[in-house]
Amino acid sequence: MTIAIRVENISKKYKIGAAPGKFRYGMLRDQISALPRKLFRREEGQAGVNYIWALKDISFDLEEGRVLGIIGRNGAGKSTLLKVLSRVTEPTLGQVAVRGRVGSLLEVGTGFHPELTGRENIFLNGAILGMKRAEIAARFDEIVEFSEVGQFIDTPVKRYSSGMYLRLAFAVAAHLEPEILVVDEVLAVGDAEFQRKCLGKMNDVAAQGRTVLFVSHNMSAILRLTQEAIVIQKGQLVKRAPTPAAVDFYLASGQAQAGERIWQAEDVPAASAPFRPLSLRVRDPRGVVADSFRSTEALTLEMEYRLTAPITGLRVGIYLSTVRGEYIFTSFDVDQPDLYEKYSTRPAGHYLSRCQIPADLLNEGRFILGVNASAFGVKRYFMDENALALTIDSMGAPGMQWAEPRQGPLRPRLAWTIEMAE
Amino acid sequence: MNEPTTVYIKPTTGFAALNLGDLWQYRELVLFMIWRDIMVRYKQTALGALWAIIQPVMNMLVFTFLFDRIAKVPIDGNIPYPLFSFAALLPWGLFSTALNTASRSLTSNHNMISKTYFPRLVLPMASVLSGLVDFAIAFVILIGMMIYFGVAPTAHIWWALPIFLLLTIITALGVGLWLSALNVQYRDIGYALPFLTQFWLFATPVAYSSKVVSGAWQFLYSLNPMAGVVNGFRWALLGIGTGPSLELWISIGISLAVLISGLIYFRNMERTFADTI
Numbered sequence: 001m002t003i004a005i006r007v008e009n010i011s012k013k014y015k016i017g018a019a020p021g022k023f024r025y026g027m028l029r030d031q032i033s034a035l036p037r038k039l040f041r042r043e044e045g046q047a048g049v050n051y052i053w054a055l056k057d058i059s060f061d062l063e064e065g066r067v068l069g070i071i072g073r074n075g076a077g078k079s080t081l082l083k084v085l086s087r088v089t090e091p092t093l094g095q096v097a098v099r100g101r102v103g104s105l106l107e108v109g110t111g112f113h114p115e116l117t118g119r120e121n122i123f124l125n126g127a128i129l130g131m132k133r134a135e136i137a138a139r140f141d142e143i144v145e146f147s148e149v150g151q152f153i154d155t156p157v158k159r160y161s162s163g164m165y166l167r168l169a170f171a172v173a174a175h176l177e178p179e180i181l182v183v184d185e186v187l188a189v190g191d192a193e194f195q196r197k198c199l200g201k202m203n204d205v206a207a208q209g210r211t212v213l214f215v216s217h218n219m220s221a222i223l224r225l226t227q228e229a230i231v232i233q234k235g236q237l238v239k240r241a242p243t244p245a246a247v248d249f250y251l252a253s254g255q256a257q258a259g260e261r262i263w264q265a266e267d268v269p270a271a272s273a274p275f276r277p278l279s280l281r282v283r284d285p286r287g288v289v290a291d292s293f294r295s296t297e298a299l300t301l302e303m304e305y306r307l308t309a310p311i312t313g314l315r316v317g318i319y320l321s322t323v324r325g326e327y328i329f330t331s332f333d334v335d336q337p338d339l340y341e342k343y344s345t346r347p348a349g350h351y352l353s354r355c356q357i358p359a360d361l362l363n364e365g366r367f368i369l370g371v372n373a374s375a376f377g378v379k380r381y382f383m384d385e386n387a388l389a390l391t392i393d394s395m396g397a398p399g400m401q402w403a404e405p406r407q408g409p410l411r412p413r414l415a416w417t418i419e420m421a422e
Numbered sequence: 423m424n425e426p427t428t429v430y431i432k433p434t435t436g437f438a439a440l441n442l443g444d445l446w447q448y449r450e451l452v453l454f455m456i457w458r459d460i461m462v463r464y465k466q467t468a469l470g471a472l473w474a475i476i477q478p479v480m481n482m483l484v485f486t487f488l489f490d491r492i493a494k495v496p497i498d499g500n501i502p503y504p505l506f507s508f509a510a511l512l513p514w515g516l517f518s519t520a521l522n523t524a525s526r527s528l529t530s531n532h533n534m535i536s537k538t539y540f541p542r543l544v545l546p547m548a549s550v551l552s553g554l555v556d557f558a559i560a561f562v563i564l565i566g567m568m569i570y571f572g573v574a575p576t577a578h579i580w581w582a583l584p585i586f587l588l589l590t591i592i593t594a595l596g597v598g599l600w601l602s603a604l605n606v607q608y609r610d611i612g613y614a615l616p617f618l619t620q621f622w623l624f625a626t627p628v629a630y631s632s633k634v635v636s637g638a639w640q641f642l643y644s645l646n647p648m649a650g651v652v653n654g655f656r657w658a659l660l661g662i663g664t665g666p667s668l669e670l671w672i673s674i675g676i677s678l679a680v681l682i683s684g685l686i687y688f689r690n691m692e693r694t695f696a697d698t699i
Contacts, residue, residue, distance in 0.1 A: 014697060087539035089696040090433055100426030102539075110537040113458060115465040120458075127454040128538055156465075179426045 069229030100179025114158035147171035319370035360413035364394035455548030524598025599684030644669035
């Protein structure tokens, strides 16, 4: 097999405070005296400046036609790695050899101009992504069809809904047909139907023998789409393994520890406001916060959050899923009509939404709790599909007299009766 | 599908990093960005491309009133003042628009820079070149005025105008490269630009004749490439002055020096654009 990407000892250093996403511009006055000396040289080795290594000594090879998942918590360096691979930013040390064109779905819609029509933006965006005019023209109809914005194609995109905008942007990027496709969190947005389409498109890309790098916080998507994954922690590659093993490693080592997930301010996207998640905990019947429980115990889930402004129609809920990404159930705190009436508008304040998972429900194994705060049909404020992991032990569960694993995520204690019919 | 080429991504150093081959690969993007700038410039304006005419014409009227009627600044030749100033306002307008949009081109497209790879040079280049359309539109007015005032262009116009136009572009691009790269790190540039443009306008014989500048200052004047451009335009179009001289060569030399140093500085800073912008 041919190697599509060879990453050799890549490191990337940022000046603290100058990391992406933070705003700090130098003061011209401070540096004007040093100007002549500095102008033709790169800034380095200045006294009193602190650096952080966003990536440290990362090496891996990827064969052509493979799909590689990249897992890591926020700030671990996943995005920096993708930026280096897509040549947005240069590594400080090391080298990457990339065979073929790298197409990035890092941020779809880059270079879209609000005043231009959908048609004009398709051409512009295609050119920015490195397509030739003729290539774009040849795929134009396909792009429009994929994006489902057909009748608005000659309307300025500033009049598009955010969903239409996103679909159009993704459509252009998805039809770039590069040898190597880099996919970031793009799938976290858009409606379910569109997500399905995007995943389908990604599958097509992989099926055509092209290489895909897929980054997501959505473990179920990673598990579905990739066979192999790498785990990045604090800028270092800590694990490369078949995806299920890598996901387990990540869940066991990452933030899912000790039965409590705490969100720091920097973990929460600005778009979540006015909803601010604080923590998610699981308690056993004695009120102890833990991460492993007995199947025969009832668990108490506590979601703590703050509203900085009132929200109408807010529902805060949890997903429970298996580590393989299959959903077991979804439940919201205002599922009951009387609570829904009472909290039709939640005033600003500090809240605790609590519920119980009854005893004798779950099978042994590892489970993932996700969090969702949304107003139905209006806005999804916050979503974390991988907020917390917990382990269930089947001691005392029904059927333990046989030492066999039971199929399925549930192990309910059902009230069997046996009658002898004649 | 062609056999894919292997790209090596590694820390770059020195002049080799200028990477003009990459720019050639992305030449279509330059055209697309020019096209975008032009398409967007007069979107949602009632007068549209008329603004390309209104701006220099209004300037000309103000200058005529201030410098001709009130200050009675002497001009050479038998040329009516409106035509005298308009012939200079055209290249000046091209230069100042190009300089301003190029200097802001990186910061106003920061999204593109922090998300995708392309040679960053594309942005200031496209900004500078897109000004040519406005120039062409306003040029029609100049032709109309020359017919109205009965002034015939000199025979040099065919070779001299393209050369002076090129000199304008080179100067604007050179200074624009410096300022756009500086602007990424120091947003002070955005505030200094209007002042710089205004100062440069006064230091260029747009509203007045370079004849009024006394001997000692003449040399300093030749250091301003735009002075050479404006004089050249008047010479080729209206037959004023003596035409290309040593001063023009100084202008060209300075423009090229600014352009080359600008390219080097830009390329050096380009490495960190995505991180600092």
